[in-house]
């Protein structure tokens with residue numbers, strides 16, 4: 001794979017549109033406290049879409065700043081993943097040709113020749129009118145249908161040079177061909193058609209009733225595991241056996257207290273709840289496999305949102321010790337804390353934090369308060385171990401490097 005470098009010509013700056021900014025803030029809020037940096041990939045992807053299919057260097061810095069990340073971290077991500085384009089791409093199609101072994105053995109060299117002859121002699125260059133561009137990439141995960149290219153967000157599989165030419169014609173004419181295998185096979189099934197899971201009833205929703213019945217039975221019948229987990233003295237006692245024989249067994253073997261449930265029984269009960277919710281969401285009608293999958297995905301998403309909201313509501317913030325001015329008129333040198341740049345020093349002072357010992361005393365609740373004062377900052381204090389660094393600095397230790405010493409992972 002070619003070395004990935006930033007384009008020599010870059011725009012002066014980048015900023016999200018109002019819509020994208022709102023979307024980015026929503027996206028960041030989905031990540032747990034302290035893990036907001038994980039939003040870097042979706043944010044960069046949205047920045048790339050906004051910039052016309054490539055990721056300018058100011059956009060990398062912009063997204064890093066939103067997440068309180070060092071710019072080099074964003075650079076590492078953007079230069080590693082070939083989903084991020086570092087140079088302008090064709091306005092109608094950017095072709096990524098897989099050159100990894102399975103595709104190479106099945107003819108990716110011919111596809112690269114098409115790109116060189118038809119688009120540009122070198123990867124990451126556009127054709128004369130700027131409509132097409134190409135590059136060679138590593139495996140894009142469709143090896144069973146090699147050779148493969150990805151065009152924009154879709155893959156085109158089982159290709160020949162002629163087919164790739166037709167695909168390019170389609171994009172140039174504004175009529176992109178249908179993605180997937182170009183030999184007509186479904187997904188990666190055998191070329192003569194599927195040989196397993198061929199019963200149409202598996203896909204028409206007619207088996208849903210049997211599926212539900214099975215879950216209902218599992219949920220209500222006492223499982224072997226649940227019986228095993230009940231107190232042996234109660235289940236095996238002669239009195240209990242007599243009650244069972246006479247049909248007068250109490251609901252629970254121990255007076256008034258239900259026997260403990262085995263995890264398997266709890267799982268079955270949870271599944272019963274799932275079935276009920278599925279029924280409600282499906283409006284009581286027979287569901288096709290596709291509808292079922294969609295409803296299940298909705299349920300998982302709704303639960304995730306509810307969980308995140310509950311976690312956010314439960315988090316507490318406590319204001320740490322703040323000072324109007326530095327003690328003795330001199331602030332500690334915060335640039336000695338690794339990861340604290342000049343801009344952050346100014347912000348710390350503006351808030352009322354001047355000394356290492358103030359930071360060294362922070363509790364998790366103080367960190368949460370501090371992070372709530374800065375946009376897009378969450379996670380850096382703990383990730384860069386500010387409290388540990390500040391503690392050492394407060395006790396007189398000094399790093400060799402003026403910009404601080406990176407804490408050990």
Ligand code: FES
Pocket residue numbers: 098099100101102103104138139140141142143144146147148
């Ligand atoms: S080797 Fe080409 S898609 Fe995996």
